[in-house]
C-alpha cells in the first residue's frame with residue numbers, strides 16, 4: 247500500500263528514464279489539494295498523460311514557434327524599459343517590480359495586453375500553494391481527500407479556485423477576441439489562435455483559453471525566481487558585476503541590450519545561465535509518474551511510482567559542476583571548466599539545460615525564458631549598480647545566502663539592497679526616454695479597478711500573498727571560495 251517515491255540524483259539516470267524511456271514516464275500524479283487537476287483539461291503542466299495533454303502540448307509548441315521566437319513581438323523589450331524606470335523611481339520595491347515585469351510581459355505575449363497580468367498575479371498564490379507538499383494539510387494527510395465535499399474545506403476551496411482560474415483564463419481570451427473583431431488586437435498567442443494561423447485551429451475556445459492561460463501563469467514565478475537570485479548573486483559576488491558591465495558598455499553603449507546583441511554578449515549569457523544553475527527555479531522538478539512496471543539497473547520501478555528529478559543535486563554533480571555551491575559564471579566561458587562549449591557567440595544558452603526538465607514533458611518556455619532573463623538582467627546592469635548596503639545599514643540588513651519560500655517553484659526571498667543608477671546621464675536618459683509606470687499593484691482598496699486588481703499591504707512591501715516574504719535567515723554558510 248502507499249505510494250512509491252523515487253528520487254533521481256544524476257543527469258544520466260534522469261535521461262535514461264525520462265528521455266530514453268519517455269513513453270513510460272510521462273504521466274503526472276494526483277494532488278489532494280488540487281483535486282481533479284490531473285484528470286481535468288485546465289492546467290497543462292499538471293495534466294495526466296493522454297490525448298488532451300498531447301493536443302495542448304502540440305498547440306503550445308506551435309504558438310511558441312510562431313510567436314516571433316527570440317524577440318516575442320518585442321514585448322519583453324517594451325517592458326524592460328518600464329521596469330528600469332519603476333526601479334529607478336522606487337528601488338526598495340525591486341521585488342514587486344520584477345514580478346510585475348514578468349506578469350506584464352507574459353500577459354502581452356499571451357493576450358496582447360499587459361493589464362491582464364493582474365489576473366495571473368491574483369490566481370498564482372493559491373494554486374502554487376495547493377500543488378506544493380508544504381501547502382494545505384490534505385497534501386500531507388492524504389486520507390483526508392476521502393471526506394465528502396459537503397464537509398471538506400479543501401474541496402470547497404478547490405472548487406472556488408478552479409472557477410476563479412477559469413475566469414482568469416477565459417476573460418482575457420474573450421477580450422482578445424473582441425479586439426480582434428475591432429481590428430486592434432496586437433500580435434500575441436491569442437491572435438495566432440484567433441486567426442487560425444499555422445495550424446493552431448484545433449483547440450476550441452475553452453481549450454485554447456486554458457492552454458494559453460496555464461502556460462502563462464507558470465511564466466511568472468519561474469522567471470521571477472532567477473531574477474531575484476540575480477540580485478542575490480550581485481550582492482555576494484560584486485566583482486563579477488563590473489565584468490558584465492564592461493561587456494554591455496562596449497557592445498551596447500547608450501542603449502539597452504537587445505536580442506540581436508546576444509552573439510556579442512557571452513559574459514551576460516553566462517551570468518544568466520549560472521543564476522539558473524546556482525538557484526534552481528524548480529529544484530525538485532515536476533514529478534513524472536511511471537505508467538507501467540519497469541526495471542532499471544536491476545531495480546523495480548512499480549507502475550504509479552512518482553519519480554522526481556532532483557535538479558538541485560543534478561546541477562551540482564561534482565564531475566560536471568565543480569564548486570557547485572558557488573556562483574561561477576566563468577564555468578561557461580573558460581575552457582578549463584567541464585561545461586565550457588564553443589563557439590562563444592552561441593554558447594552558453596539555455597537549449598538543453600537540464601533545469602527545464604526532460605523528455606516529452608520538458609518545458610516549452612526555454613526560448614522565452616532566455617530572451618526575458620538575458621535582456622532584463624542586461625538592462626538592469628546597463629542601468630544600475632546593485633550591492634549590499636554599506637556601513638550600519640549593511641550590518642542591520644545582511645544578505646541571506648540561500649533562503650526561499652517552500653513552494654514547488656522556489657523563489658529567492660527578497661532582501662534590502664542598494665540599487666544606484668550608474669551615472670547622471672543614464673538617470674536623465676531613463677527619465678526622459680523610458681515610459682513611466684504602469685504598475686499592476688495598487689496602494690489601497692479604493693484604487694481597485696476590478697476584482698483582479700492586486701493591492702499591496704498598507705505601508706509594507708508587496709509579498710505576493712506569502713510567495714515573496716522578506717528574508718529573515720541571515721546565518722551565512724558560505725562554501726569555500728565564496
Ligand code: HEM
Pocket residue numbers: 290291292293303306460461462464465468469472522527528531532533534601602603604605606607608609610611612614615
Ligand atoms: C527559469 C524558467 C523556467 C524553468 C526552470 C522551468 C522549468 C520547468 C520544468 C522543470 C518543467 C517540468 C519538466 C518535466 O516534467 O520534466 C516545466 C514544464 C513546463 N513549463 Fe517551464 N520552466 C521555466 C519557464 C517557463 C516559461 C516561461 C513557460 C511558459 C511560457 C513555461 C511553461 C511550461 C509548461 C507549459 C510546462 C509543462 C509541460 C508539460 O507538462 O508537458 N515554463 N518547466
